[in-house]
Amino acid sequence: MDDLKIMQKCLDWDLNHFWNIYDKYIDKIYNFVYLKTTNREVAEDIVSDVFLSAINNISSFKIESSSSVQAWLYKIAYNKVIDFYRTNKDFEDVWDCLELSCQSDFCQDIDNKDKLKQVFKYLENIKKEHREILIYRIWDDLSYKEISEITWKSVDNCKKIVSRTLKEISANFLILILILIFL
Numbered sequence: 001m002d003d004l005k006i007m008q009k010c011l012d013w014d015l016n017h018f019w020n021i022y023d024k025y026i027d028k029i030y031n032f033v034y035l036k037t038t039n040r041e042v043a044e045d046i047v048s049d050v051f052l053s054a055i056n057n058i059s060s061f062k063i064e065s066s067s068s069v070q071a072w073l074y075k076i077a078y079n080k081v082i083d084f085y086r087t088n089k090d091f092e093d094v095w096d097c098l099e100l101s102c103q104s105d106f107c108q109d110i111d112n113k114d115k116l117k118q119v120f121k122y123l124e125n126i127k128k129e130h131r132e133i134l135i136y137r138i139w140d141d142l143s144y145k146e147i148s149e150i151t152w153k154s155v156d157n158c159k160k161i162v163s164r165t166l167k168e169i170s171a172n173f174l175i176l177i178l179i180l181i182f183l
Contacts, residue, residue, distance in 0.1 A: 003021065003024075003068075003069040003070075004063055004067060004069070006018075006020050006021055006069075007021070007058075007061055007063060007067075007069055008063055010055075010058050011058060011059065011061070011063065015055065015058070018054075018055055018058070021054075021069060021073075022051055025069070025070060025073050026047070026051070028070070028140060029047055029050055029051075029073055029074070029077050030043060030044070030047045031139075031140070032074065032077055032139075032140055033046045033047050033050070033077055033080075033081060035135065035139060036081045037081065037084070042084065046077070046080050046081060046084055047077070049080050050073065050076050050077045050080050053076055053080070054072075054073060054076055057076075068145070068146050068149055070142070070146055071142070071146040071147075071149040071150050072149075074136070074140070074142070074146070074150050075149075075150050078150065123135075126165060126168070129151070129161070130161050130164075130165045131165075132151070133147055133151060133153075133158055133161045133162060133165070134161070134162055134165045134166070136150065136151075137158075137162050138162075144158045144159050144162075
């Protein structure tokens with residue numbers, strides 16, 4: 001059953017079908033939040049809040065042929081991460097909470113914390129909106145259409161931003177990012 005049919009059932013108050021959405025997107029949303037918080041416990045709490053918020057606000061999802069459940073969940077997750085940083089000033093510096101002892105293969109496979117810090121440091125120098133769009137595209141493997149829905153930018157603009165940002169990244173950092181992504 002596709003996402004829109006599942007969401008229609010949920011909108012018709014058959015919320016048992018929401019577990020299908022949860023199972024399909026939990027890992028993607030967790031990885032997205034973990035990348036932004038670099039703290040396993042914080043990411044788990046935020047992801048729980050994301051799905052609770054999604055189910056509590058299921059009526060806000062509009063079923064149209066162009067609707068994307070994944071983009072809707074990413075919007076919620078993005079907003080929850082922003083809320084977390086607004087209310088938790090102790091976590092303003094990402095390096096204060098950098099821990100690589102999570103359960104995912106990504107974290108287990110990285111044996112050089114310095115390389116990861118270099119990537120994050122370099123990404124911090126890229127314009128924030130460009131960094132976000134690049135991460136959505138490369139890390140989260142979202143389509144340009146989904147990125148457009150999340151960022152409120154046109155599909156063509158998102159494509160240009162990704163293309164230009166990748167050109168700005170030096171060969172060494174591009175290789176390093178790709179290695180980290182595919183570990």
